[in-house]
Amino acid sequence: MTQPPDPTSQQRKRYASQVRDEQARRTRRAIVTAAHDLFLAQGYAATTIDGIAEAAHVSRSTVFNSVGGKVALLKLALDWAIVGDDEPIALADRPAIKAILAESDPRKTLMLWVQTVTDVAARTTPLGEVLIAAADIDPAAAQLLAEASRNRMLGATVFIRYLASLDGLAVGITEQRAAELCWALTDGHLYRLLVAQRSWSTADFNRWLSDSLAAALLPT
Structure with missing residues (x-):
């Protein structure tokens, strides 16, 4: 016999998903903020993904996976500045x-x-x-x-x-x-x-x- 869904289990899954989403958002915010500050301080050419990763306290791969390369970072920083x-x-x-x-x-x-x-x-x-x-x-x-x-x-x-x-x-x-x-x-x-x-x-x-x-x- 099929067991009915466990409401408690579903709530835990929703909560875990919300926590992951919030963690991802905080990480993305830290990365874009770091990119924003470095772009203004150093210019586009001198700013590197490694430098952004170091300033945001994340790995290089996390920068790419969370946002993307330098143009994607600049675009998102501009989008956030607009609104x-x-x-x-x-x-x-x-x-x-x-x-x-x-x-x-x-x-x-x-x-x-x-x-x-x-x-x-x-x-x-x-x-x-x-x-x-x-x-x-x-x-x-x-x-x-x-x-x-x-x-x-x-x-x-x-x-x-x-x-x-x-x-x-x-x-x-x-x-x-x-x-x-x-x-x-x-x-x-x-x-x-x-x-x-x-x-x-x-x-x-x-x-x-x-x-x-x-x-x-x-x-x-």
Whole structure:
């Protein structure tokens, strides 16, 4: 006769699985954090898998098995910087994006979007500079850089379509041109020039970008 499942045994298995998942997540976090710090301190070329493994207190094989090679590490570090943490929640499902899509006033919508992209720029610009340098020496990094640019253009396009649905675009500017303008002005290099090199505060940058895009995009 088949014995019924043992509830206690099933609970133990679920608990063991949860423990393994949490251990794997902690290991991955340690590896990506180590890679992030070394990329910023040493640059992409000088950072090695062995160095990352040593900094994360894991083996070389664990780095590859948990995340992958250097480009995979840089990509995941950038992905986490974009959203601000390692929670498995897409940017589109984050409160900041939901707040933008819940707003019906075009000017307020633009201000919320600018605040969001400024926050993202503050978190990602240092690693973005690493990626630009890496793209010169690593074809896979060059592909990642191109993908990041496409994704930023896609995000700008989605935002502009929503702004247009609110009758928030000035007469004479197309959605394509508006999206391209947003894509260009939210490039991390521009943030680095004004904030890191010219000592603007993040608030100053946010105010300038808000005013510039409002003047260029919104109806008068």
